[in-house]
Amino acid sequence: MSRFTSFRTVDIRFPTSRTLDGSDAMNPEPDYSAAYLVLGTDAADGLEGHGFVFTIGRGNDVQQAAVAALEPWVLGRDVDDVLDDLGAIGRELTSDSQLRWLGPEKGIIHMAIGAVLNALWDLKAKRAGKPLWKLLADMSPEEIVHILDLRYLSDVLTADEALDLLRTKADGKAEREAALLADGYPAYATSPGWLGYDDDKLTRLATQALADGFTTIKLKVGGNLADDVRRLGLARECVGPDVDIAIDANQRWDVPEAIAWMDKLAAYRPLWIEEPTNPDDILGHAAIRAAVSPVLVASGEHVHNRIIFKQMLQAGALDVVQIDATRVGGVNENLTILLLAAKFGVPVCPHAGGVGLCEMVRHLAMFDFVAVSGSLEGRMIEYVDHLHEHFLDPVRLHNGRYRAPDTPGFSAQMLASSLADHEYPHGRVWATS
């Protein structure tokens, strides 16, 4: 029998604001950060579970404190007991009434729970010797449904319906897995479009994205209308008529403003408008979607739980569901959101970038393809080419597509040297700045 014997948190920050990587209309100078967790056990295998919450700088210490506050739920417990039933510990953490008051199921406390659950999934997959997507794909529909958190969803998705959805996709799983391993999963490139980049850098990086095999790029918008018109025009000219250009306003607009602004950008035929307004505004997204069609509406990186996603889908507010690996209650809640999207037939195109989000979320998209949606139609994972060098199992792309990872785990683990260098405020990167 082995037990959890350590629960170590680290405040990790990258000084990305120095180069304006990641700059958008709402987030002009982010310092990409992670409230990082390492779970250790006394098992002979020496394996650790790694997980984190992605933040953009200030407050990462508070996020770290929230993760640290969850130590009593893990430390000292039997490792097999916990890992054999990750649905149970997920429900235990999200149901603790005193912690729940701090959300409920939203914000700092909920993301902290997500980090713990993700670290547990990382450890479970490492012990199974499988990458997470494969561990999940090999589970039975009954095992998956047991993990889901279906609370507050029974008006649209019951356990029986979730089972049915998974069972209908049991046929063809092997073929889809083979196709995934052979061809990878489609990606789109966001790196060209940060708002802090000048026009030359935009066109240079857009050209490069095409050369790298991407067929969709994304631009940030919402700072200034004249700039958006110019940048979108430049990008369209640069990539030609057949490459999709998604645009992302990062919650910059009120509802009427979003509709008016999109009217001016429609001529450049954007594929989708992402986060046109506040992520809580379900009815607002629905109104915008009705007004901007045929441009699609995408959102989700800031949607804080399955209950908001449920309503976004009920209200017909979204064409594209953008899950995020560290915003919600971990793998457990993201699996639930995948099932919700499948119920409504809406494609999932994960949000990524930041610190390690590409590494983690690819597992969820790949599981979705193999076992839930069964389709790549209208689906792609965001790709941003920053900070991958700090991860033990970084993303690998080929011809604009993500390769399926084969290293056991959830790919959340950073290099020990990267952790040491970026620990805030005493790591080498900060101490010498």
Place this chain on the structure above:
Amino acid sequence: MSRFTSFRTVDIRFPTSRTLDGSDAMNPEPDYSAAYLVLGTDAADGLEGHGFVFTIGRGNDVQQAAVAALEPWVLGRDVDDVLDDLGAIGRELTSDSQLRWLGPEKGIIHMAIGAVLNALWDLKAKRAGKPLWKLLADMSPEEIVHILDLRYLSDVLTADEALDLLRTKADGKAEREAALLADGYPAYATSPGWLGYDDDKLTRLATQALADGFTTIKLKVGGNLADDVRRLGLARECVGPDVDIAIDANQRWDVPEAIAWMDKLAAYRPLWIEEPTNPDDILGHAAIRAAVSPVLVASGEHVHNRIIFKQMLQAGALDVVQIDATRVGGVNENLTILLLAAKFGVPVCPHAGGVGLCEMVRHLAMFDFVAVSGSLEGRMIEYVDHLHEHFLDPVRLHNGRYRAPDTPGFSAQMLASSLADHEYPHGRVWATS
């Protein structure tokens, strides 16, 4: 010129779980707590600003860390500059892009911002020599509108509409203020109905509430249907046909479950069902409201910001808006929510209880009556008779109505001895337990 010279946070917890005060279907054993803030200045008046976030125990330290993280926004700043424009610092705090990532505008970080803003309002009112409700009532419509955070609301409420709403209520303000001072503000009593109380205690406290002049009491439901039927029957028998009984499920149900459960309780003619399901579930509340009429639907103590309230009102999901003094972004956002409710003609009946919530929220309800809604129709403030003895300016009730407070400030200040005794974990109450 004076500056903010201290920003002290304290982790305050009351061991309320020992007596099951405050027990409900979701929160069986709360330890009522406050992540408490004291702002000091170098002004000769020696006045302090007090504010806090109410929590129910575990995680209060994380909430305190979040409040403490906001110190750089206050410490060292010119006191007059800040207090003369509390709208500006409100927008500054909620717009900081790095902090915003941790919400946005929800959960621990948003409540922390609320505590800072409430402490600033407390100090502003103390310096003006007025209770907060009176300070607000004496402000012009233009001054109030400047404070509001109307971002993401322009599809239902513009600054011009808010101005018009306030201007139409300028007539009669003096009469309403006089009526408030003479007669107080209606209240209802929750103390009889905690789920952990046995039947004898329930009927004894219900009888006492009537003797104290209350005409509405509230019972907790949602634990067990047979118990709810028995307790509601007992309460109805005890108070007779003419006293209103509100019931509160504290988010215990899914949507279909809420509707089915309410069908069994309808015979006892509850006034409203409060928090029938998850507070994020706008469309769920709307579906429940349509099904349980003429029983009203009430919610809001866990509604995390104005954007969710906006949609609750757009969707026709609520009959009663229950603001909370410490859940959202302070007085600034609560004023915004009062205006939203006025726009839709829905009465505000504040949530109270906990630690100091009665003390604080009465100011907002009284301002609403004098200057926003102009009405007491269908309006009352929750009253719970716990922990008032720890406050410098505790609530005073007469014949089931709140008296208007006359002490300058926002009534958030606890006695120094109470702060010392309940500091967690080293205060007297905890050290000897």
